[in-house]
Amino acid sequence: MIGSKDEVVVEIRNLQKVYRDFWGRQKVRALKGLDLEIRRGEIFGLLGPNGSGKTTTLKLILGLLFPTEGEVRVFGLPASDVRKNQRIGFLPEESYLYRFLNAEETLSFYAQLFNIPARKRWQRVNELIELVGLGWARRRQLREYSKGMARRIGLAQALINDPELILLDEPTTGLDPIGTREMKDLILRLRDEHGKTFIMSSHLLADVQDVCDRIAILHQGELKELGRVEDLLKVEDVTEFRVRGLSKEAEEEIKQVIAKHNGQLLSMTNPTTTLEELFLRIVRESEQHPGRRVVGRQLPQTTQSSKSS
Amino acid sequence: MVIEKEIPPFWEWLLGSSQQLGALVQWVLVMLGLLVLGMILATLIGIGHYGPTRGVRRTLARFWEGCLDLIHISPRRVLGMTRLALQEAIRRRVLVAFLLFSVILLFGGWFLDPESRNPAKQYLDFVLTATSYLVLAVAVVISAMSLPTDIARKTIYTVVTKPVRPIEIVLGRVLGFTAIGTLLLLLNGFASYIFVIRALDHRHEVDPETLQKQTVISDEGDREVLRGETTAVFKHRHRVEIDLKTGKGQTDIVRGHWHQVWIENRGGRQHYVLGPPEGMFVARIIHLADDLTFLDREGRPTKKGLNVGNQWHYRGYIEGNSRMAARWRFRNITPQRYPKGLPLEMTLSVFRAHKGDIERGILGSIVLENPRTGMRSVAQNFIAREYSVFQMLIPRFLKAKDPENPDLELEVDLFDSLVDNGELIIEIQCLESRQYFGMAKPDLYIKVTDGSFRINFLKGLYTIWLQMFLMVAAGVMFSTFLNAAIALLSAGAFTLGGIYSQQILYLATEEQIIGGRSFEAAYRLLTGTPISAPLEEGPVQTLLLTLDAGMRWVYWVIGHMLPDITSLGDVRWVTSGYDIPTNNLLVKTFVVLGFVVPLLIIGHFILKSRELAK
Numbered sequence: 001m002i003g004s005k006d007e008v009v010v011e012i013r014n015l016q017k018v019y020r021d022f023w024g025r026q027k028v029r030a031l032k033g034l035d036l037e038i039r040r041g042e043i044f045g046l047l048g049p050n051g052s053g054k055t056t057t058l059k060l061i062l063g064l065l066f067p068t069e070g071e072v073r074v075f076g077l078p079a080s081d082v083r084k085n086q087r088i089g090f091l092p093e094e095s096y097l098y099r100f101l102n103a104e105e106t107l108s109f110y111a112q113l114f115n116i117p118a119r120k121r122w123q124r125v126n127e128l129i130e131l132v133g134l135g136w137a138r139r140r141q142l143r144e145y146s147k148g149m150a151r152r153i154g155l156a157q158a159l160i161n162d163p164e165l166i167l168l169d170e171p172t173t174g175l176d177p178i179g180t181r182e183m184k185d186l187i188l189r190l191r192d193e194h195g196k197t198f199i200m201s202s203h204l205l206a207d208v209q210d211v212c213d214r215i216a217i218l219h220q221g222e223l224k225e226l227g228r229v230e231d232l233l234k235v236e237d238v239t240e241f242r243v244r245g246l247s248k249e250a251e252e253e254i255k256q257v258i259a260k261h262n263g264q265l266l267s268m269t270n271p272t273t274t275l276e277e278l279f280l281r282i283v284r285e286s287e288q289h290p291g292r293r294v295v296g297r298q299l300p301q302t303t304q305s306s307k308s309s
Numbered sequence: 310m311v312i313e314k315e316i317p318p319f320w321e322w323l324l325g326s327s328q329q330l331g332a333l334v335q336w337v338l339v340m341l342g343l344l345v346l347g348m349i350l351a352t353l354i355g356i357g358h359y360g361p362t363r364g365v366r367r368t369l370a371r372f373w374e375g376c377l378d379l380i381h382i383s384p385r386r387v388l389g390m391t392r393l394a395l396q397e398a399i400r401r402r403v404l405v406a407f408l409l410f411s412v413i414l415l416f417g418g419w420f421l422d423p424e425s426r427n428p429a430k431q432y433l434d435f436v437l438t439a440t441s442y443l444v445l446a447v448a449v450v451i452s453a454m455s456l457p458t459d460i461a462r463k464t465i466y467t468v469v470t471k472p473v474r475p476i477e478i479v480l481g482r483v484l485g486f487t488a489i490g491t492l493l494l495l496l497n498g499f500a501s502y503i504f505v506i507r508a509l510d511h512r513h514e515v516d517p518e519t520l521q522k523q524t525v526i527s528d529e530g531d532r533e534v535l536r537g538e539t540t541a542v543f544k545h546r547h548r549v550e551i552d553l554k555t556g557k558g559q560t561d562i563v564r565g566h567w568h569q570v571w572i573e574n575r576g577g578r579q580h581y582v583l584g585p586p587e588g589m590f591v592a593r594i595i596h597l598a599d600d601l602t603f604l605d606r607e608g609r610p611t612k613k614g615l616n617v618g619n620q621w622h623y624r625g626y627i628e629g630n631s632r633m634a635a636r637w638r639f640r641n642i643t644p645q646r647y648p649k650g651l652p653l654e655m656t657l658s659v660f661r662a663h664k665g666d667i668e669r670g671i672l673g674s675i676v677l678e679n680p681r682t683g684m685r686s687v688a689q690n691f692i693a694r695e696y697s698v699f700q701m702l703i704p705r706f707l708k709a710k711d712p713e714n715p716d717l718e719l720e721v722d723l724f725d726s727l728v729d730n731g732e733l734i735i736e737i738q739c740l741e742s743r744q745y746f747g748m749a750k751p752d753l754y755i756k757v758t759d760g761s762f763r764i765n766f767l768k769g770l771y772t773i774w775l776q777m778f779l780m781v782a783a784g785v786m787f788s789t790f791l792n793a794a795i796a797l798l799s800a801g802a803f804t805l806g807g808i809y810s811q812q813i814l815y816l817a818t819e820e821q822i823i824g825g826r827s828f829e830a831a832y833r834l835l836t837g838t839p840i841s842a843p844l845e846e847g848p849v850q851t852l853l854l855t856l857d858a859g860m861r862w863v864y865w866v867i868g869h870m871l872p873d874i875t876s877l878g879d880v881r882w883v884t885s886g887y888d889i890p891t892n893n894l895l896v897k898t899f900v901v902l903g904f905v906v907p908l909l910i911i912g913h914f915i916l917k918s919r920e921l922a923k
Contacts, residue, residue, distance in 0.1 A: 019923075024357065062470050064922035068359075081374065085472040096463040098393065100400035112389030113471035141400075157467060 009165050009197050010038040010061055014070035017056050017221075030056040032221040033070065038199060040164075043191055045212035045229075046201040052218040054201040055093065058167055061199070062090055074165070086114065089163035093170045095154030099143040103134055103153050106142060107160055114161040128156040131186075147174035155183070159190075166190070168200040172207050177279045184211050206276070209233070238266065312597075312751040313623060314876055319895045336903050343907060348372065351918065375917045378474035379910070386473055390481020391488065398451055398489040406447045407496045413439050414504050421508070424544040426696070427565060428509055429589045433884040436501035441773045441878060443497065445804065448490045448777045452784030453800040455482060457793035465921050475789075475916035479909055482785045483778075490777045498770045502763075509589060513539035513560075513568065515549055515581035522553070534558070539568075539583060551581070565589055565886075592765035592888040593654070596646075596755040598637035598735075601625075601748065608632035617660045617745055624658050624747035629671070629739035635748050637735045638680065639755065644705075644724045651703040651723070652756045653735070658747030659695045670694040671744045677703065677727045678734040684712045684726055688738075693746060698886075700756075760888035768894060769883035775901045776877050780804055782905040786912040790919060806867065807874035814868035817861045826857040826864075872904045 015034040019027045031053045038044045046054035059065040060072050063079040072079040075087055097106055104125055111121040129138050132152035142150060151174050158166055171187070172180040188211055190196040202208050208215060209229060217225040225232065246254075251268060258265050316322065325331025351372070355364035398404075417435055425431050456478075459465040468478065520537035535551040539560060547560030549570055556572040566589035573580045603614045603625055614625020614635065627633035642651070659671050670692035677686040687708040693699055709726055711717040719726075727733060735753060739746040784800040791799060806813065816826055824830050824840030832853055833840060844850040877897055882889045 059922045062466075064466060064469065065920050080371070082378065082472055082474060085470055088470070090467070090470040092463065092466050094463070096466050098397070098464055100397060101393075105396070109389055109393055110467070110471060112392075113386050113468065113473050115383050115385050115472075117385075154467075161471075 007040040008037050009040050009075060010036070010199065011073045012036040012057075012061075012070070013072075015057070015060060015067055015072060016069035017053070017060060017065060018068045030221050031060075034218075034221075034223055036216060036223070036226070038197065040197050041191065041195050042213045043187060043198040043200070043211050045208040045215040046199065046218060047203070047205070047208055047215050048201075048218035049203065051220075053221040054218050055169060056221075057218070058169055058199065058201055062088075062167060086161070087164045089158035089161060089166040091151075091154050091158040091166070091168045091171055093173065095150040097142050097150065097154060097157065100141060102141050103129055103138045103156075106153060107156055110157045110160045116161070124160060124162075128159055131159075132156045148176060148179050151175055151179070151183075155186075163196070165197045165199070168198060170202055170204075171200055172202070172204055177276055178283060180207065181276065181280060187211050206274075242271070312749075314873075315750075316890075316893050316896050319892050319899075322896050323899065332899070332903070340907060343911075347911075347914070351914075371918055372914075375475075375914050378917065379476055379913065381474060382476055382480070383474075386477045387481045387484065390473075390477055391485040394455065394482045394485020395488055397455060398486065403447060403451055403489055404493065404496075406443055406493055407500075410439065410443050410497045411500060413443070414500060418504075418508065423509055423511075428543070429505070429565060430884050430886070432505045432508060433590075433880075436505055437769060437773070437880040437884060440494065440497040440501055440770075441776070441880065444490055444494050444773060444777050445780055447493060448486060448780045449784050449800045449804060450797060451489065452482070452486045452781040453788050453796040454793045455486070456785065456788035457791065457796055460921060461793070463922075469921055474913070476909065476913040478916060479785055479789065479912040483782050483905070483909065486781045486785070487778050490781060491774060494770055494774055494777065498766070502766060506590075510585055511542045512585065513542050513547060513583050515570065515583065516540050516546075517581070520581075549581075549583075562588065565591075590762040590766075591886045592760035592762045592883070593886055594757045594760045594888045595654070596639070596641070596757050597751055598639045598753065600638050601750040602636050602638075603627065604632060604634040604636065606631050606633055608634075614748070615745065617747070624749045624752070626658075626660055626745040626747045627737075627739055629744040629746070630742040631739075634736050634738045635746070635753075636678075637737075637750070637753050639733045639735065641731050642724070642728045642733045642755075643731055646757070647755070648705070649702070650705040653701050653703055654754055654756050655691075655693065655699045655701075655737075656697075656752045657693045657699070657737070658752070659693055660745040660747055662743040662745070665744075671746070672740040673746060674738050674740055675701070675703075676736045676738075677707075677709075677723070678736055679727045679729050680732045680734050681729040682712055682726075684721075685710055685736075686721075686727060687718060690740070765883050765888050768889040769880045771894065772877060772879040772889070772897065775897055776874055779807075779872055779874070779877070779901050779904055782908040786908040786915075789912045789915040803871070804874060806871045810868050810871040810873045811875070813864050813871070817864035817868055825853070827860050828856040829853045872900065877901065 012034055015031055015036075016029075017031040018029050021027050030051075034053070034057065036057075046057055048054045056065065060067055061074060061079055063082075063084075066080065074084040077084045098109070101109065107125040107128055108121055111124055116124065129135055132155055134149060134152055134156075137145070137149060142153065145153065151171075155171070158168075168187075172183055175183060184207060187198055187200075191198060198211075200208070200212070212229050214226070214228050215232065216223055255265060255268070321331075323331050323333050325334060348368070352365055352368045355368040358364060359367055414436070417439065421432055421435055422428065423432075456465075459468070469475075516538050518537075520535050523534055523536050525532050525534050533553040535549075535553060535558075537549055539547045539549055543564075545563050547563050547568060549558065549560045551558035551570055551572065558570045560568045560570060560583070566586040568586060569584035571582055571584075573582050603611045604627075605611045606628065614627055615633075616622065617626045625635070627635055653675075657673070661671075671694075672690060673693050674688040674690050676688050678684070686703075687710060689701070689703075691699060691701060703723065705723050706720060707723060708718045709721045711719055721727065737746065737748070737753065780800065780803075783803045784796065787796040787799040787803070816822065824833060825844075829844065832838070832844075832849070838844070844853070877900070879889050879893060879897070882893075
């Protein structure tokens with residue numbers, strides 16, 4: 001069931017959460033009146049340092065915690081209403097899965113919780129195992145899985161019901177750079193091709209910047225900043241040109257033009273790629289030419305994945 | 310056979326009678342009481358957390374959501390949770406408990422004595438008790454620890470964020486762990502059965518030197534028989550009788566069993582062959598009396614017999630050589646049921662005021678009486694022995710005294726003259742001075758037939774299964790709000806409390822308790838006051854009695870809330886050789902369901918109302 005792009009998927013009003021001890025005394029005020037709206041088809045990032053309230057927000061959306069004040073509505077239903085879970089998927093911070101099950105059993109179990117009939121269930125299980133690249137380890141118990149493999153099967157279980165809204169808590173934790181890139185690509189593909197909505201919390205800023213359309217920055221339980229990533233990161237009074245094949249003479253000419261127009265040249269250097277890009281290029285070339293050292297550096301065509309909103 | 314608490318017929322028990330409310334109505338009333346109490350408690354907690362308006366609103370909303378969840382149970386999700394619980398238990402090697410049981414059987418064999426007076430009872434008692442304890446222990450541990458482990462490891466996050474109702478989590482776990490317990494029970498039960506049958510199997514040989522040819526004279530014609538003795542095995546031997554015409558015969562009954570015997574010709578020589586023991590494992594289907602009354606020393610009717618000083622008031626006693634008597638009133642005695650007469654069996658208790666020859670039984674007499682005409686049969690004497698079942702057949706045609714002229718003895722048909730409209734009174738007296746017979750209603754019964762021991766053994770296992778099912782439900786319920794260790798302790802306490810629930814009720818309902826109740830008993834312990842000495846009058850005595858009076862209510866509530874786990878397990882019927890009536894199984898099944906259903910619902914609402922994340 002795909003709705004319009006303006007449809008509010010998650011609505012948070014004056015959300016407050018106070019953690020109390022056994023005797024009811026206040027321990028921590030984790031959220032202080034949060035207001036948010038998350039719309040269909042966007043990738044929304046919750047950013048903040050440890051203890052800022054981002055995981056608490058996710059847990060309140062999921063109904064794992066109850067608000068002290070305010071309310072959370074998901075698809076128009078209260079967060080405590082179990083019916084909302086039919087349309088959401090959740091990848092927790094660590095893949096909290098049953099380690100005595102193998103990959104097939106794990107996915108089949110979660111599919112059963114969505115009341116999916118046996119034939120369709122096994123079809124879905126096979127599709128997802130292939131999607132996360134664990135076909136070779138499908139019969140191994142999860143206790144034998146590496147952290148990255150557990151993360152992949154965790155993502156598969158989050159997608160088992162083909163959810164409309166997917167909540168990801170630190171989705172790239174434990175993944176190697178290739179896994180991280182694949183995870184980010186998958187998030188973008190699911191949003192672009194299938195119209196999924198994502199809410200992800202992370203403190204890995206580069207990951208958030210790579211995939212999120214909008215972000216909320218939380219600190220000490222308060223919303224400090226909210227908006228589109230490019231708007232928030234845009235430096236209004238600085239202009240950046242990226243040019244290939246420019247001669248020294250042309251560079252001098254450009255400097256003169258800038259001076260003529262009273263502009264202040266801040267820097268004029270060759271750009272560097274990201275370490276992630278460098279690593280990925282080396283690994284890919286190594287796979288293509290085993291045993292040969294990868295030499296030379298080359299500016300990548302793009303330093304960011306294609307991002308559209 | 311000891312039956313302390315008689316179970317009424319199922320429908321009467323369930324729906325009640327004109328004198329008593331049925332179990333169903335009582336259950337509904339208790340459920341309504343629990344609902345009201347639960348709502349008050351939940352509302353108070355809600356008000357404490359969110360203030361009066363929001364607290365009440367949230368509690369009602371959560372209650373309504375919870376009720377909707379209960380009617381939206383999905384069998385597939387429950388099956389998923391059940392399978393998970395099964396896989397968890399199997400992969401965590403719970404079935405190792407079966408190996409432990411095998412070891413217990415191996416070593417238990419050292420301490421069991423096949424030469425005892427009733428080896429079948431001893432062996433069955435041992436294996437069924439071991440099975441029961443082991444299965445219950447495993448059930449309590451796995452059911453109490455699973456959910457808290459899930460919550461501690463946060464695996465529950467990936468479950469409750471799916472469209473799973475709390476009732477499905479609770480029910481799925483209960484069914485999964487019950488399935489594991491069932492598997493364990495069947496494995497242990499099968500091993501037990503094989504162990505007992507094999508351990509008590511023995512063969513005798515006919516001792517040829519003792520064989521003598523004799524002629525038996527009977528109305529059906531004379532016949533030639535061989536009589537002699539078998540060799541001794543397990544410290545007993547049998548007398549043997551072989552019909553020379555058919556070449557077949559059987560031994561007498563010793564230690565509750567007999568053997569078939571036949572003659573085989575091998576190489577031109579005759580061999581006497583004895584078969585395996587028979588009748589050792591029986592399941593008597595019995596016909597119990599409707600009531601038991603007594604006659605006192607003056608021959609007047611009374612409800613209770615004498616008390617010979619036992620704290621346990623189960624049996625009433627009658628004094629020997631006096632007018633005291635015990636009278637059982639039977640109904641539904643028809644010639645269709647008992648065409649050859651009444652096969653009576655007795656398990657009387659014997660109390661000796663002087664020891665005498667302890668090996669010799671005590672003489673008693675039995676008389677049948679027509680409840681309407683008062684016609685009485687001529688007394689037949691018998692010898693009662695402690696700890697044994699005395700069997701006698703009351704023939705269909707017997708001698709009775711003419712009610713008009715007691716000196717006149719008539720040959721009568723039992724059903725025409727002594728049974729009135731299916732009713733019959735059987736009266737027992739003790740004939741020896743200063744000796745006593747003790748009896749409760751089930752101590753004299755008519756044996757209808759022998760049922761299948763194997764089926765009865767399965768029925769016994771089923772009663773253990775009922776206990777296990779209840780324990781699993783309790784364990785899972787506790788695990789919805791307690792951590793693993795505390796849930797385990799609570800489930801253990803629930804089990805122990807259930808085992809002693811009747812003693813707890815006794816503390817509540819008995820007027821006089823020697824040594825006093827909790828506070829008085831504690832005071833006596835601390836001050837060293839003997840239990841027989843009365844407390845000094847004064848403020849201390851008043852305080853203790855007041856506190857104990859309050860405790861009676863506490864005991865009453867606790868005693869009624871806990872299931873009577875001891876009476877749920879009916880293995881003693883199996884070990885004593887009695888068929889467990891289907892009526893008992895039906896009633897106990899519904900009793901267990903009566904506890905399991907609220908345990909599931911309580912677990913559901915607790916899980917629904919708690920935060921599973923921190």
